[in-house]
Amino acid sequence: MNSRFIFSILTVxxxxxxxxxxxxxxxxxxxxxxxxxxxxxxxYEDGYWKDRIFRSREFHEPIxxxxxxxxxxxxxxxxxxxxxxxxxxxxxxxxSSVTKFDGGELSTRxxxxxxxxxxKTNLSFYLLNKSWIDMHTxxxxxxxxxxxxxxxxxxxxxxxxxxxxxxTRKFAPKIMEYSLSQSMILQWFDLWYLNLRFSYxxxxxxxxxxxxxxxxxxxxxxxxxxxxxxxxRFVLKQTxxxxxxxxxxxxxxxxxxxxxxxxITDPDDVTPISNFYLAxxxxxxxxxxxxxxxxxxxxxxxxxxxxKDYQKAAENLRQFVDLYPDHANIFRAEYLINESxxxxxxxxxxxxxxxxxxxxxxxxLEKYLKARTFADSTLKPLVNDxxxxxxxxxxxxxxxxxxxxxxEKAVEMVKExxxxxxxxxxxxxxxxxxxxxxxxxxxxxxxxYDKALNLLSQADNRxxxxxxxxxxxxxxxxxxxxxxxxxxxxxSAINLVIQYLEQAKSMSGTLGRTNEKIxxxxxxxLDIREDxxxxxxxxxxxxxxxxxxxxxxxAPSIQIGMNNSEVKNIMGEPREIIEQxxxxxxxxxxxxxxxxxxxxxxxxxxxxxLFKIEEQ
Numbered sequence: 001m002n003s004r005f006i007f008s009i010l011t012v013x014x015x016x017x018x019x020x021x022x023x024x025x026x027x028x029x030x031x032x033x034x035x036x037x038x039x040x041x042x043x044y045e046d047g048y049w050k051d052r053i054f055r056s057r058e059f060h061e062p063i064x065x066x067x068x069x070x071x072x073x074x075x076x077x078x079x080x081x082x083x084x085x086x087x088x089x090x091x092x093x094x095x096s097s098v099t100k101f102d103g104g105e106l107s108t109r110x111x112x113x114x115x116x117x118x119x120k121t122n123l124s125f126y127l128l129n130k131s132w133i134d135m136h137t138x139x140x141x142x143x144x145x146x147x148x149x150x151x152x153x154x155x156x157x158x159x160x161x162x163x164x165x166x167x168t169r170k171f172a173p174k175i176m177e178y179s180l181s182q183s184m185i186l187q188w189f190d191l192w193y194l195n196l197r198f199s200y201x202x203x204x205x206x207x208x209x210x211x212x213x214x215x216x217x218x219x220x221x222x223x224x225x226x227x228x229x230x231x232x233r234f235v236l237k238q239t240x241x242x243x244x245x246x247x248x249x250x251x252x253x254x255x256x257x258x259x260x261x262x263x264i265t266d267p268d269d270v271t272p273i274s275n276f277y278l279a280x281x282x283x284x285x286x287x288x289x290x291x292x293x294x295x296x297x298x299x300x301x302x303x304x305x306x307x308k309d310y311q312k313a314a315e316n317l318r319q320f321v322d323l324y325p326d327h328a329n330i331f332r333a334e335y336l337i338n339e340s341x342x343x344x345x346x347x348x349x350x351x352x353x354x355x356x357x358x359x360x361x362x363x364x365l366e367k368y369l370k371a372r373t374f375a376d377s378t379l380k381p382l383v384n385d386x387x388x389x390x391x392x393x394x395x396x397x398x399x400x401x402x403x404x405x406x407x408e409k410a411v412e413m414v415k416e417x418x419x420x421x422x423x424x425x426x427x428x429x430x431x432x433x434x435x436x437x438x439x440x441x442x443x444x445x446x447x448x449y450d451k452a453l454n455l456l457s458q459a460d461n462r463x464x465x466x467x468x469x470x471x472x473x474x475x476x477x478x479x480x481x482x483x484x485x486x487x488x489x490x491x492s493a494i495n496l497v498i499q500y501l502e503q504a505k506s507m508s509g510t511l512g513r514t515n516e517k518i519x520x521x522x523x524x525x526l527d528i529r530e531d532x533x534x535x536x537x538x539x540x541x542x543x544x545x546x547x548x549x550x551x552x553x554x555a556p557s558i559q560i561g562m563n564n565s566e567v568k569n570i571m572g573e574p575r576e577i578i579e580q581x582x583x584x585x586x587x588x589x590x591x592x593x594x595x596x597x598x599x600x601x602x603x604x605x606x607x608x609x610l611f612k613i614e615e616q
Contacts, residue, residue: 044308045308047306053188058298059296059298059320059329060187060293060298062131062328063131063136063185063290063292064292065120065121065122065290065292066121066136066138066288066290066291067119067246067291068116069120069288070286070288071113071114071117071284072112072115073113073253073255074110074282074283075112075113075257075280075281075282075283076106076110076111076280076282077146077278077280078103078109078280078281079091079279086103087103087279091103091279092275092276093274094273094274095274096160098153098156098157098160098164099157101150101171103171104149104150104151104171105150108146108148108149108150108171109146109150110147110148111144111147112147113142113144113280113282114142114144115140115141115142115177116141117138117140117183118138118139119138119139120137120138120181121137122136122292129326130327131328132328133185133186134185135184136182136185137181138181139178140177140178140199141179142177142179142257143175143176145175146172146173149170149172149209150170150171151168151171152169152170154166154168154169160272163268167210167211168211169208169209169210171209172206172207172208173205173207173261174205174207174215175204175205175259175278176203176204176205177201177203177225177257179199179200179201179202181197182197183195184196187293191234191235192234192251193249194231194232195229195232195233195253196228196229197229197230197253198227200224201226203223203224203259204220204221204222205222205261206219206220207221207276218265218267218270219264219265219266219268219270219273220265221262221265222261222263223259223263223275224260225257226257227255227258228257229253231252231254233249233250233286234249234251235248235249247289247291248288248289249286249287249288249289249290250288251286252283252285252286253284253286254283254284255283256279256280258277258278258279259277259278260275261276261277263275297317297319297323298316298321298327298333301314301319301320301333301336304316310340310343310344310347311340311344311348313336313337314341317333317337317340321333321334342374344371345371345375345383346379348368348370348374349368349379349382349386352367352386355367356390361393364386364390365420368386368390369387369420387421388421388423391421391423391424394417395417395424395427397413398410398431402431402435403434407435407436407438407439408435410435411428414428414431429463430463430465432459432463433462433463433466436455436459436462437459440473441473444473449477452477453474453477456474456477557570558570558571558603558610558613559610560610561611562609564608564610571591574592574593575592575593575594576591577589577590577591577592578590586607587606587607587608588604589604589605590603590604590605591605599615600616601614601616602614602615602616
């Protein structure tokens with residue numbers, strides 16, 4: 001009846017977990033203990049399922065420390081194999097031939113146990129800075145006793161030795177065990193893990209109870225004890241890698257312990273028992289806290305790798321290598337980095353093609369340039385071909401903008417193209433020349449002929465292929481200058497027209513009456529203008545010289561022997577006066593003057609009479 005009830009509960013739980021799992025894209029196995037995402041739209045890298053099952057946590061942080069793990073459960077003392085639930089026939093030894101104790105009924109061998117593991121440390125992680133597996137060593141303390149002890153054959157034993165019959169006695173082994181505990185954590189998924197544990201130590205025990213259910217301290221004994229257990233743990237609280245916060249887990253263990261009380265202390269000689277052992281089998285509920293075990297950038301990087309996002313995979317795996325250079329699986333991370341870099345160009349090329357199909361050329365170009373960085377000799381020509389097509393399309397846009405009057409913008413566009421497609425670098429002079437050419441045409445429209453000719457000269461130097469168009473525009477400038485020859489006053493413009501006319505005259509031999517007249521007038525105007533400029537410069541120089549002479553006439557008007565009032569009337573107030581009295585009572589003064597265009601002047605007075613004039 002009980003087995004049917006348990007089977008029905010497990011079946012219902014399995015159906016509930018399956019229904020919950022079906023609501024999303026995650027497929028669950030074993031009532032939700034193993035959950036694997038099912039997304040048909042994602043094309044996974046080869047080996048994804050194998051890695052998901054056997055290597056899903058290979059880049060996680062080691063579990064470095066388990067401060068405590070508490071277990072409480074129920075078990076029975078019995079045998080295995082042919083003995084079944086009964087104890088072994090020779091589980092107890094005696095000092096002489098007496099009636100053997102059969103261990104009692106099963107109900108008298110059932111009890112409960114409480115144990116705790118303390119300060120369990122991952123020694124390989126702390127000593128070697130590597131953790132190939134989460135294995136922890138710590139201290140174990142366990143106590144155990146039975147609920148309803150069985151009566152011992154005291155009367156029969158009393159027939160052999162009267163002292164062995166002190167009254168009704170029950171076999172109530174109460175165990176205290178102190179052991180060294182070694183456990184191993186096997187974790188393939190984040191939500192749960194398997195725990196295997198072994199302990200070995202020393203146990204002490206009292207095993208007599210009187211009719212009043214009082215545990216007697218004598219006789220007692222001690223001996224070796226060991227245990228082995230295995231179970232499943234569920235993680236209650238997950239933390240990020242590097243976090244100092246602890247995590248918690250709970251679970252269930254199946255455990256077998258073996259305790260041999262090989263040394264009996266019986267000072268009053270009340271028992272024939274010389275030694276006994278207890279083989280206990282039980283089920284325990286466990287609760288523990290631990291530090292570590294969080295995800296790292298390596299785990300995230302590997303997830304990107306199997307989803308074929310090799311760029312993010314390489315970035316995250318490199319961060320993992322930098323943060324955990326001594327990780328036990330560092331070589332596996334480096335292998336995935338190399339694989340990601342090898343496969344990255346194809347991924348980037350495909351992504352770029354998708355962006356290009358949607359006319360998102362900026363994003364496509366970004367992908368192609370990254371792909372070219374990592375591509376080998378086989379793939380690089382294909383990547384370069386896509387880059388060339390984008391460059392040519394943008395060059396066509398630049399040419400359209402150039403001839404629409406935005407030459408500066410067009411030149412910048414071409415220079416930008418050269419950053420990723422150097423073949424267009426040769427057209428930069430042509431674009432710059434056209435930009436200057438169009439600026440010159442605009443200058444001609446506003447009558448800035450000199451500036452226009454300067455721009456045309458620069459354009460001719462940039463790109464000689466435009467020489468014919470530039471000469472045509474120069475002739476247009478010269479023609480405009482000739483037409484406005486009588487209005488020209490600028491020397492450079494007059495010189496320009498004269499040079500053009502004389503060049504034309506040397507080529508054709510004559511200019512015609514009109515142009516000859518214009519040439520003569522322009523030369524005369526040039527001579528007059530040059531004379532005027534020269535006279536203007538002379539006049540300016542003469543004015544400056546007169547100012548200097550006036551300034552220099554100030555100093556000679558001062559004479560040694562003048563008093564300070566006379567000097568002040570001529571020179572004005574000084575800029576600074578320094579005054580002091582000598583030991584003999586004479587008054588000494590130093591007057592300082594500053595003048596624009598000449599050196600500073602200092603006047604020295606004794607008793608208000610000028611006796612010294614100095615120019616600094």
